Amino acid sequence: MIKTPRFTQLQLADPGNEQHELITGLTAAAAHFSPKYFYDLLGSRLFDAITCLPEYYPTRTEAGILRNQGEKLASVVPHEAVLIDLGAGNCKKGMSLFDFIHPSRYVAVDISVDFLREALEEVQRQHPDMTLDGLGEDFSTEFRLPSELRLNPETPKVFFYPGSSISNFGPDEALVFLKQIQAYCVKNPKSGLLIGVDLVKDKATLEAAYDDALGVTAAFNKNALLNINQRIGADFALADWAHVALFNTEQLRIEMHLEAVRDATVHWTAQGDGKRTFRQGDRIHSENSYKWLKSSFEALLREAGFKDVTAFTDENEWFSLFWAS
Ligand SMILES: C[S@@+](CC[C@H](N)C(=O)[O-])C[C@H]1O[C@@H](n2cnc3c(N)ncnc32)[C@H](O)[C@@H]1O
Numbered sequence: 001m002i003k004t005p006r007f008t009q010l011q012l013a014d015p016g017n018e019q020h021e022l023i024t025g026l027t028a029a030a031a032h033f034s035p036k037y038f039y040d041l042l043g044s045r046l047f048d049a050i051t052c053l054p055e056y057y058p059t060r061t062e063a064g065i066l067r068n069q070g071e072k073l074a075s076v077v078p079h080e081a082v083l084i085d086l087g088a089g090n091c092k093k094g095m096s097l098f099d100f101i102h103p104s105r106y107v108a109v110d111i112s113v114d115f116l117r118e119a120l121e122e123v124q125r126q127h128p129d130m131t132l133d134g135l136g137e138d139f140s141t142e143f144r145l146p147s148e149l150r151l152n153p154e155t156p157k158v159f160f161y162p163g164s165s166i167s168n169f170g171p172d173e174a175l176v177f178l179k180q181i182q183a184y185c186v187k188n189p190k191s192g193l194l195i196g197v198d199l200v201k202d203k204a205t206l207e208a209a210y211d212d213a214l215g216v217t218a219a220f221n222k223n224a225l226l227n228i229n230q231r232i233g234a235d236f237a238l239a240d241w242a243h244v245a246l247f248n249t250e251q252l253r254i255e256m257h258l259e260a261v262r263d264a265t266v267h268w269t270a271q272g273d274g275k276r277t278f279r280q281g282d283r284i285h286s287e288n289s290y291k292w293l294k295s296s297f298e299a300l301l302r303e304a305g306f307k308d309v310t311a312f313t314d315e316n317e318w319f320s321l322f323w324a325s
Contacts, residue, residue, distance in 0.1 A: 004133055005124050006133045007120075020272040023232060027146075027276055031285065038224050039112040039115075040227045047089065048090055065312050070100040077158055077194060077240060077323055081100075083157075085160045086323075087109065087163065088263075090115075092128045093163070094298060097194075098100055105133070107145075108133070108135065110134075110135075110290070133149055156190035158189075159184070160193075161183050164289070174290075176319070182305040193301075197320050198291055199288070199317060206254055206291065214252060224258075225238060225258065233268050239261075240260070241264075244258070254290065256289075259283045263277065266278065297322065308324070310323045
């Protein structure tokens with residue numbers, strides 16, 4: 001009989017706080033919301049579809065590095081450690097490490113709890129003997145490994161943060177996040193972080209990756225409005241909004257926005273009735289995805305306290321995995 005993965009759910013952000021955060025963002029002079037609101041169940045499925053698109057090079061490039069350089073990677077990353085997959089999504093990248101580093105236990109962390117449960121059941125089917133834990137957590141403000149997991153602080157840990165998800169943080173926030181992970185690594189000299197980072201490249205390639213011809217990324221962006229409708233009782237109408245993705249060459253980041261195609265008044269019922277009128281052309285900023293130079297990201301890891309850093313890149317230097325211990 002196949003085991004059922006254990007699941008621990010940290011108190012995800014208090015719904016009242018989330019509503020406050022959303023309404024504050026939507027009523028700000030420059031309207032915005034956090035990219036974490038992309039990831040309800042449908043959003044996670046849409047992200048999976050994005051990873052299959054010809055324009056979306058990050059997933060296949062990173063998976064190629066893991067496949068082609070797995071042996072080299074296995075010579076620096078500890079074996080039989082606890083593998084902690086941050087923003088695990090469908091867990092496929094985490095699973096691809098199993099044959100190389102033979103983790104003793106796999107802990108998958110994600111905000112998209114229902115999607116993570118499904119993904120972990122599949123991991124358990126494929127690896128019936130592996131000890132699996134799911135951890136439902138929003139780590140955008142603080143990352144915590146709860147005591148319920150009963151992880152020995154001294155056991156070697158491999159934190160795995162693939163998909164360039166770190167890119168949703170600006171450089172200062174990324175540093176804070178990396179320091180939190182580094183603090184969990186200091187108890188055992190073998191512990192470390194294996195992190196995937198998308199590198200600066202030409203604007204056309206970057207913009208196409210976030211604005212595909214099929215319109216899947218547009219659907220992913222607009223689905224956040226449906227998620228927000230649920231969370232704050234809002235009435236965003238999808239037909240009023242268009243997907244915009246552009247590379248900001250000064251900040252070295254892809255920005256995703258939703259742009260009003262006509263004047264649109266949006267109402268919500270949470271936290272007292274509210275509304276905002278957006279004029280045609282007004283935008284709501286929905287995501288930043290920072291692109292890094294290999295040398296700058298390596299410097300950031302060192303600033304966070306990691307001492308040894310090894311980089312693994314593809315032949316075009318489009319994407320880099322770093323092992324930092
Ligand atoms: C870009 S996807 C990467 C998925 C997978 N790791 C990969 O590389 O294909 C980002 C993942 O992080 C999760 N995520 C986003 N914001 C999060 C947050 N604040 N806390 C925890 N997980 C989050 C999403 O649900 C999603 O699965």
